[in-house]
Structure formats: C-alpha cells, structure tokens
Amino acid sequence: MDSISSAVAGASAATPGSVQAAASVLVLKKALDMQSSSATQLIASLPQPALATSGTLGTQVNTFV
Known part of the structure; x- marks a missing residue:
C-alpha cells in the first residue's frame, strides 16, 4: 500500500x-x-459454504400470503 500512496x-x-x-x-x-x-x-479461491440440511436456520421458508 505504501508504493501506491507514494506513486x-x-x-x-x-x-x-x-x-x-x-x-x-x-x-x-x-x-x-x-x-x-x-x-x-483470492475471493474466487474461497470455498462455497454448504447449504443447511437440518435444524431451523436456513431449512424452512415462510410463505405466508
């Protein structure tokens, strides 16, 4: 970062x-x-997190209309 600021x-x-x-x-x-x-x-090399398969967080979609 110092080289950029000096430039x-x-x-x-x-x-x-x-x-x-x-x-x-x-x-x-x-x-x-x-x-x-x-x-x-660097961002491309990060692994994608697996989707939740159990529990209450991320496994249920509320579709109240």
Missing part, C-alpha cells in the same frame, strides 16, 4: 504533462490492476 504523491507533485507524471500514473494503474487481480483470485 499517487509523486504523480500529484509532478508538473502537469511531464514524463515523470505520466510514468507515475502508469505505475499506479498497473499496481491497482495487480491488486485487483490478486483480490479476485
């Missing part, structure tokens, strides 16, 4: 239109893309 700080401190600002923004975008990819993989 943002560097991009905002640079003069507009400079090569350094463009490079900082590019590095920031790549860091965010990598972080998003890692988070997506």
Whole structure:
C-alpha cells in the first residue's frame, strides 16, 4: 500500500504533462490492476459454504400470503 500512496504523491507533485507524471500514473494503474487481480483470485479461491440440511436456520421458508 505504501508504493501506491507514494506513486499517487509523486504523480500529484509532478508538473502537469511531464514524463515523470505520466510514468507515475502508469505505475499506479498497473499496481491497482495487480491488486485487483490478486483480490479476485483470492475471493474466487474461497470455498462455497454448504447449504443447511437440518435444524431451523436456513431449512424452512415462510410463505405466508
């Protein structure tokens, strides 16, 4: 997270239109893309919980009309 905040700080401190600002923004975008990819993989790897088969919680549907 420190690398992202330093990239943002560097991009905002640079003069507009400079090569350094463009490079900082590019590095920031790549860091965010990598972080998003890692988070997506982590969430996808979580096992799905099994549905309840016994007990009163999650096994009965109230259909009062």
